[in-house]
Amino acid sequence: MGKTQSMNFVKEVSQVLGGEGVNLCMQCGTCTASCPSAHIWEYTPSEIIAMVRAEMRDEVLSSSSMWCCLSCYSCTVRCPRDVEPTNLFHALESLAVKHGYKPKNTSTPVMYKNFVKSIKKNGRVSEFQMMMGYYMSTNPFAALGMISVAWNLLSHGRMPLSAKKIKGKKDLDKIIKKLNEVRGAQ
Template identity: 35%
Template sequence: MIENYRNSFLKEVEANVEEGEWVKMCMQCGVCSGSCPLGKFWDHPPQELFMMIRAGQRDQVLGSDSMWMCTSCYNCIVRCPRELPITHIMHGLAHYAKRQGLVPANQPTAKFAQKFWDNLMTKGRVNEFKLGLSLYFMNGFGEGIKVAMKNQKLGMNMLKAKRMNPKEIMGGHTVEDLSGFQQAIKKATELEDARIAQPGG
């Protein structure tokens, strides 16, 4: 019965997580962890997550914030002796955990990702000014003032480079066919939901 449970979660990952079928190929060498610039901050480094998946620890894996630590530097992929697409698996696990409603509370990377997505979907282009404001104040007004003061030099440099224009707050650039863009994203989401809903993912 334990073996069935183990196989069940591994199969779930293989069916629903990007590049999930590679998880069983990990040989636990730990090169990925040693190559990661944020390795020491992970609760569970990649090879440990893969071992937990194979051990059937579904809630521990999907409820972890470890995969949200990935910055897409690709050091792990370059150095993996088996060439596992580790970065893709990490993002796939994070995406799947989100779809399952298992993202840890107040996970900063998840909050950033959602704000970036919401900003992009408004007009089909990222409005840096609005995105910056929403990120500065995402943990409250008082904290936002502190963050803004700490990053005022960065903000001024972005203003000079015309990457954060106050005029954008009243408008901003829009893709030519915003309705078409939004419909395409909606259709893609529906197809993904339908795929996941099918037996075997």
């Protein structure tokens, strides 16, 4: 069932930062009932948690579900079992990315990747560069639909085209490199 492992997906999830609460879920459905985007999830928030518990590794990690999470944390403050579903969904996202899954029907992972790319380039996010990167790697023509919003922001001095680089950019690179050395050694 799993791509690289079977029958220990729950354990794998619970060992990712944010995924620790997966075993606490009692399927009450409060997360789904509280979610403002549940109607566009491939499997609803409580379903995807049940699927983790049922060891459906491939189905979960290839799903677009968790990518629909808006990080509003409504489920997290309502969950009677402190599962912290928001963090759990982010843990599932990071597992999906780590293992090379590319969910269909959502371009959120591409947006996130361009966001992080912008940080790695300058130390800060350039919203303009992030948007350009996103449209270039998804559908450049879709950018046409954004002209009105982009013009609104540009003409009100809210969308600088150039990006500032922080002075400590090299330090940031060194810190990330060192983390990956430490992680690799473990």
